[in-house]
Amino acid sequence: MADIVDTAVNAGSFNTLVAAVKAANLVDTLKGAGPFTVFAPTDEAFAKLPEGTVDGLLQDIPKLTQILTYHVVPGKVTSSEVVKLDSAKTVEGSSVKIDASNGVKVNDATVTTPDVTADNGVIHVIDKVLLPA
Template sequence: MADIVDTAVNAGSFNTLVAAVQAAGLVDTLKGEGPFTVFAPTDEAFSKLPSGTVDALLQDIPQLTKILTYYVVSGKVLAADVVNLDSAPTVEGSSLKIDASSGVKINDATVTTPDVEADNGVIHVIDTVLIPA
């Protein structure tokens, strides 16, 4: 298997997320021992943002880092565990709201593919970019 970053690169649908992680200097962290749980928005999710949003974030590294760390939960939280939670604390410091009553929603995002395993954790694919308050 590969680590979280290489798993995301190999999937081919997280190019924007990987570029953001690289710009924020978080590659070494996410290649670290972990384990980490990452709620990862796809390129399609990023394309739903207003025009220029991604470029603006790439110029504001502190805000970009805050958003990216909002996708990361310490520990390996598999789908079987997620459905028993109503929230999860993020590395950013606030919590994600979890609703498993009809599929799994993380805040306003739907988990489209759960449990993409990596050497140092797990990725859950989401369809919407999450922005912390």
């Protein structure tokens, strides 16, 4: 099995996320032992951000790192565990809200594909980029 970064690269729908992870120098971390749970926005999710946002973040590495680490929860939290939670503390330090009453929402993003397994954790694909308060 591949690690979280290679799994995202191989999927082909996370090019923006992978580029951002590389820019923020988080590749080695997300290739590390983990385990990690990553709420991974697709390229389409990044495209929903206002024009220029991604380019701006690539120029502001501290802010980019804050946003990326807000998508990561320590440990391997599968969908069967996620649905029992109402929040999860992120690597960034603050928590994301989880609502499993109608599908699974993380803040205002919907999980479109749960439980993409990697050898150092799990990826849940989401349709929006999560922004910390």
